[in-house]
Amino acid sequence: xxxxxxxxxxxxxxxxxxxxxxxxxxxxxxxxxxxxxxxxxxxxxxxxxxxxxxxxxxxxxxxxxxxxxxxxxxxxxxxxxxxxxxxxxxxxxxxxxxxxxxxxxxxxxxxxxxxxxxxxxxxxxxxxxxxxxxxxxxxxxxxxxxxxxxxxxxxxxxxxxxxxxxxx
Numbered sequence: 462x463x464x465x466x467x468x469x470x471x472x473x474x475x476x477x478x479x480x481x482x483x484x485x486x487x488x489x490x491x492x493x494x495x496x497x498x499x500x501x502x503x504x505x506x507x508x509x510x511x512x513x514x515x516x517x518x519x520x521x522x523x524x525x526x527x528x529x530x531x532x533x534x535x536x537x538x539x540x541x542x543x544x545x546x547x548x549x550x551x552x553x554x555x556x557x558x559x560x561x562x563x564x565x566x567x568x569x570x571x572x573x574x575x576x577x578x579x580x581x582x583x584x585x586x587x588x589x590x591x592x593x594x595x596x597x598x599x600x601x602x603x604x605x606x607x608x609x610x611x612x613x614x615x616x617x618x619x620x621x622x623x624x625x626x627x628x629x
Contacts, residue, residue, distance in 0.1 A: 463490045464499045485595035486555035504553035511557030512550040515564040516540055522568040559597040565589045566607050574614045590629050
């Protein structure tokens with residue numbers, strides 16, 4: 462699909478379930494392919510960049526709450542020992558984009574839970590949820606679970622923000 466010369470034809474193929482992936486990855490991979498080629502190495506590099514972006518987002522988010530030593534140990538232990546993460550990092554598939562989208566949702570929810578939400582932060586969270594939904598076939602379920610987690614965090618601190626949850 463990514464090597465299709467026509468973007469509308471590629472989108473038509475996606476709409477007719479040519480592959481099980483979601484359109485956001487194919488749109489980004491198509492643009493990547495136009496710029497850097499569609500070789501297997503190039504597409505694996507794109508997935509690797511997405512995973513590395515997710516790891517950096519996770520680092521930055523956790524660093525706001527925990528010490529540098531704790532975050533370093535956790536990130537290193539998780540990324541080096543997870544065969545699934547290492548395997549998906551080199552796959553020319555949408556899993557790297559999903560990981561980056563999920564960590565972006567986590568990072569924004571951490572901010573929503575710890576500070577007063579601004580319009581800009583809420584819009585960023587809405588876009589992150591959109592990216593999560595459009596990056597994995599179960600994205601709607603993952604997005605709903607993230608919103609439920611934010612609501613549970615708010616419930617524990619005795620403040621429910623129903624309009625925020627509905628907006629996400």
